[in-house]
Every structure is written in structure tokens, then in C-alpha cells.
Amino acid sequence: MPALWKLHSILPRPNRRTMEKFAALISQLDGTTSTQEKLDLLVRYFQSVPDRDALCALALLSGWRPRRCLNSSELRSLAAKEASLPLWLVEEAYHFTGDLAETLALLIPFPGNATPSALPTSLTEVLTTLQNLVSNPERARDFILYVWRGTRPSERFVFNKLLTGGFRIGVAQRMALQAFALSRGLDPDFVARRLGGDWNPLDMDSAFSEQDQEEADLHRPFPFCLAHPLELDDVGSLSVDTFFFEYKWDGIRGQLLRVQGRCDLWSRGGEWLNSAFPEIVEAVADLPSDGVLDGEILIWREGQIQSFQELQKRIGRKKPGPDIRRRYPAIFLAFDLLSVEGQDLRTWPLAERRRMLEEFLPARHPVLRASNLLQPASWEEALDLREKAKNYGAEGLMIKNKEAPYHGGRKRGVWWKWKVAPLTVDAVLLYAQSGHGRRAGLCTDFTFGLWHEGQLVPFAKAYSGLTDEEMEEVNRFIRHNTLEKFGPVRRVKPELVFELAFEGIHRSSRHKSGVAVRFPRILRWRHDKKAQEADGLEHLKNLALQRQPTGNSESHPQKSAGDNF
């Protein structure tokens, strides 16, 4: 193996039972909610294991999924057989705990205390073994049973997570990276870029090539400038001319870098997105000069910006194929220029940077676009723009001080976000369904109805918005007021009223109510209202009418202001 890690063998590390260390790490991470403590645990773990194990752990915590040698239904059958249980009971138990790896870990009879652990020595060994068994299900079964029979439930749980993929255990990818980098004296962003691409920790040859740390720094994003929620009191006394106004789009905030001809696309969360959005990277590579752009990654189709749901369909793919790229074409909507030809512009006033940005971007480029500047003549007009923002699919407005430099972090008085007030109705709880994961065993998925011709018609599902105490109370109500059960769903006495908020309404023939709402969520429990006092479907439809886009393409902001589009 070539020299992959500069620090590869500086620390002598005993290579004993490192798989147990990984299992212990997962249990310990489970036992703390403190970010600092999690970071400490991770650093200590990374320091105590050899490079390859550390890389495997880092990859797992960052969302890497090893290839599965048995699929989830094969695993369930295997566990059912091993525990002498009918398959339906395994399913029932899985439904209750909400986690397959955990369910299977707990179902298998526990080994006696004296049994020596059957856990392979290192994490790398487990993963390599599993990888080698991918096309040999019979041998895979033997290996899995051998480990199951000789492990305690907590170790078995971690082993099963390796079988089922997906290590979501409350550690942010960013934190894992940081800890790994700290343990090896590396720069986190340098490590991040390496992980962002296709990267298999078992195959380090292709993973990390010799890379100069200083050069790596050049290709990292600047600290992002973040916006404060706007209070009119903050700015209302100032003239609107003090500010730039833009629509606030719901996309992925990112910096697009072209430095010494090399191009990188980074998300604000520190993810390296080159392989996810190749058309954006290709576009900036074609430019004649270097520069660092700040902006939003969005889907653009049929002459307009699409919703975040459309973008999500693309984010799921690490490497989008030509078909996905055609169906969900991405653009980079730039609103700031942070450096040009190696010169840092961040201390320049925004108005100057904006001028440079418009010069920097080629006119009418299909992928690299500049945001539109809206020009309200008064705060009343600005308020009106904000109200209408939703008609175009925007979340509200961004308001930026023309004179301010580019500040990393959330500094007051530089950028504001001004979101549209949500739409609300009072609706009645009709159905409840038990949730998964954190709230296993509790009903957390609720269906709500509105009145229509003397009946309650279901119109929206909502999951979030209640405190744990309220959740317990609602569940108490559900337990005592279930009228009917079908599978995990309970029909409850229509008695409780909740105020629901949502971001938009549109007509839908797929829904019984004839309308569909976006991002419904529970705003509060209306203890003061009886079911009879809840709103009607007509009320909702009226709200929809008030918010209906005009459908007139001339009024679309991207076209009306359209200097760059």
C-alpha cells in the first residue's frame, strides 16, 4: 500500500479487540446528549484504533453503507428461525421498537455469561468479512449466526447495524469528521472533500491520495454569512434604499469555488457536492477566471424554480445519471461574489460585490444565474412582496445591507430573513398511528379532519409540534378513546382540536378532501375548542384562493426583473 497517511505509523497502536471498542463507542455515544462529550468520546476512540478501523468508523458515522450480504427480509427470517418465533411476531416486535438491528439483537436468546465473545477482532475484519460474503448468502448466514450466538445484545446491536446499513445515532457527519481530523492532526475540510466523493474505507488506495494540506485550504469555502430573522423594528426606521431585497428560496446553500482552475462545490453543512451536481461544477470550470460564489443550489424547470421536494429527489443520488439530471436540472443561483482571481472581496461593501458578481457571471447562462434584486419603494411594498413570495414558491425575502462587508457567522445588522407568516386552521384529530424510533410505542403520526357537510373529512397528516408532555397526554386520550383499530392505525373519538400550520395549499384529486397542504405541522393544542368549533373545508379552500398564483407568467419575478435570466 502506498503512503496514504502522512501520520500513518507515528503512534504505536495496539491492534487488539478494536471491534469491541467500536461497540463500546456506540453505547457511550448513546448515553450522552452533550456535544462536547460526544466529540471527546470520538476523538479518544479514533486515537485508540489503527487507521483502517478509524476510517471505517468515520465512513460509517458519515453515512457510508457497506454492501449488504443479506437483505432485511432474509435477516428477519434468519432471526425468526434462530429464535424459534413465527415471522409475524418478529414483524410485530420490529414495528414496536422501530429499529431492525435492535429488534434482531434482542430477539435472539442471550448467551451465558461465560461464553467468550464471538465478535471478530477488528471493525475492519467484520466489514471485510461481510464484503467477501456479499455473493455467498449461505456462508453469510453461517457467519451471522456464529456472531449472534456469541455476543451480548449491545454488541449484537452494533454488528446488526453493519448488516442493515445506516448508522444514524445522533452524531453529525461534521462532528465525526472533526474528531477524526483532530485525532490525526488533519484539517477537517481536507478530510471532508475526500469523503464527499465515492469512497470505500476498505479500499484506501483510491481513497486518499497524497495531498498538500496548504493547497487543500485554498479549495475550502469561506465561513458562510448567515441571516437573522427580521423584526420590522430592526430596520423599519431606515429607508428601503439602504437594502437589497431578494426572494428567499428553499434550496441548498453553497459556495462554488474555482481556484487555480480547480472547481469545488460545498454545502453550508460542509458536504462536498461535486459528484451530486456535476453540471454546476462543469459550468464554473468553463469560466475564464477564478472566483468564489455564494448562492443557492436549486432545481430549475419550465422557466421557474422548483420546490425543495423536487430538489430532494435529486439529493438522494450520490451520482445522478443522465435521466435524473434531465428530469431535475440544477442551477446555482448566485447572490454574492467573495473572491475573484485570488483577490478576497469580503471586506468590500455588498453593493460593490454585487456589481462585480454581475460582471463575473456570463449573461444568460443556463446554470450559473444571479439572484434578482427586488425594488420595493416603501416598507409597505416590501411587506406586499413578502406576502406574494409564496405565490412563486419562495419562503419569504432576504434583506441585506448594501454597505455591509461579508461577515462569517450570524452577525446582526448584515443579513435578515423575512419569512411569510404560515397559514393556519383548527382541525380535529381523527386517526393516530404509532411512530418509530425515538418515540417507539407512542402514537406520533396523526391525521386531522375539517368539517364538510356535517362530516369530518381527513385532509392532513402531521407529525411534529407537540411537546413530550402533550404527546403523552394525547396518547392517554387515544388509549381510552379508540373506536376502531386497523393494523397500527387507530380511529379515535373526534374530540381534540389542534391548530395546524402549513406552508401552502393546492388542489389535489388524490386527496379525499380535494386539497393538499404542504408541511403541515401542529402549532398548538386548542384545549379551549370543541370539535364542533373546528374549521370547515370551505375555510381552507378560501385560504387557498387567496394564495393562488396568478398564473400570469409576466408577473413571475424571475422574468419581470429578469436582467440575468
Add this chain to the structure above:
Amino acid sequence: MAELIERRPEGLYVPAADVYIDPWRPVEKAIITHAHSDHARPGHRAYLAHPVTAAVLRARLGAHIWVEEKDYARAFRIQGVRFSLHPAGHIPGSAQVRVEHKGEVWVVSGDYKTSADGISSPIDPQRCHVFITESTFGLPVFQWEAAPLLAERLCSWAAHQLQAGCHVVLSVYSLGKAQRITRLLNEAWIVPYVHPAVAEMSQALQQAGVPVGNFSPLSALENRGETGVILVPPAAEEAVLRRLKGPVVTAACSGWVSIRGFKRRRNLNQGFGISDHADWPGLLATIRHTEATSVRVTHGFSGPMAQYLSENGLDARPLETAFNPAEAE
């Protein structure tokens, strides 16, 4: 033909004797399996229970209540029906109720567990025709780790936290679990500080002759200015946490926290799966020991448990009751 025990709106009812077992609405005569609040409700005209349960009932419901005391395995008759109480191993004083009439034997389990806890009489399964069993943890994911192992893990974790300068708040039911944990901690030379609700239960049990271990009142902690292990009932946890000064870690001792989702939902640092209920293997073993051919399943996962038993050749049915295992004890 009428059944020996039936479900009435008031609770489980023995028509031939005109008496209820653990009724959830006020009745004339109630046999109480144990003093947990979902089984022993206020308002009955006459109670019948094991002497230890009777002592706790007086502490919980008031000295004025009328309680008839019956020891384990002592038969007594009510209107010609033969009754007896037998240890259930759940908490001190907890009993199964055996009912015999015209050659037919039914047993109501109440809550029970199969492992020893050091303070309750161990369960003594009774042969019967019909067994009415609880199923609080009636899914195969519930398998308790060996009790000494859990005790060791709890004590060493608590001792470690105390040394690190943290208060340790353990959320435990005030009756049964709290005294069991007190004794475990005593073995590691830790004397816990207990919430008044716990102290009240411990004192009632102590007066009834149950060895409950050494504990201090919570108020003593504030005067001493050192870190301590604090036992609180779940409902009082938040209030206690708000009052404590300095770093605090939290844990619960309950069968529920053997599932990660529960531990997380309650935002606990640690969970110790120490339960006063039988786990899945314990439920199955007990049912087998009764040799009952007919089983009624209540108090928990009655649906899946009954189906599983049916598939294994028993006449098993779920029996809906108003016990609330997810919340109460």
C-alpha cells in the same frame, strides 16, 4: 355456561362469590393483588389483600379503609367459593389469586416476575385450568439480562458518576422498585437520598416487616453539600432536576428502557433494564408451569401474546382491561 371469572365494566368479577379482583371502578368487595395504583384503586367498601399489601394500602388510601388480611397459601371461602393468595414475585406483598369452584380452578396472576429481587417472596405458580396472565412485556424483544449483571452495571456507573462530581438521579417507581434499588445500592456502600413519595412507601413496607435497606431523606442532601444518588418517582423527576445544583446525570431502572427508543424519548443518560415484570421467556415459562389449557391475556401486549400461545396449542384470548402497563406499574 357462565364463566368462573368474567369481565364487567367495573373489572374482573367472580359471580359465584360476588367479589371483584383489582376492579378499576368502586365496588363492594375487592381482592387486591398488589398495591400499585393501577390495581389498587380508592373507593371500594371492603378490601382483601396480603398483610404487606394491606399496610401499603392504608398508607396510600388512608387508615380508615376496611382491609381484610390474608397470608399466602391460606384458603378462605366467600359464598362457598374457595380462594387463596400465592406469591407473584412482583413487589413485596404481591399475590396471584387462585379461585376454585365446583372442581374448576382459575388463577389471576396480577403482575409477576420470575427472577428474585431480594425483597419479594418468589413467585409460586399454581396449577389451574384457566390462567389470566399479565403481558406488560409480552414481546420477544424483552429478555432481561441477568439481575446480578445489571446490578453491578448500575452500581459501578453510579459510583463513577459520584466520583466525577455528578448527582445521579434515578427514576424509579416508588413502591417496590425503589426499595429493591436501595438495597442494591447499599451493597455498593451507597445510601441513596429518596424523594418523600419513596420514603413514605419505604416506611410503610418497613413497618410491615419488609427489609427495605438504608436511605436518607432528600432534604438531607441539600444540607450536606455533596453529590448523591437520588431516587425519584418518574412524575417528580423534573421538579427534582430543577432544584438540584451542579452537574446531574439521569437514568431509569425499568424494563422499558431496555429499548433504545424509550431511553431516548426520556432523554436519559443511562437506562438499566431492571424490571419487576416477567420478560418474554419468563411469561412463557410461568404459563407452562400452570399447566393451564386456557389462557386469558391482559395488561400489555395481549393481542400478539394470545396469538402466539394459540399457535402453540393453547386456548388463548386477549382480555381487555383498564390496567395501564405503559404508564403505571
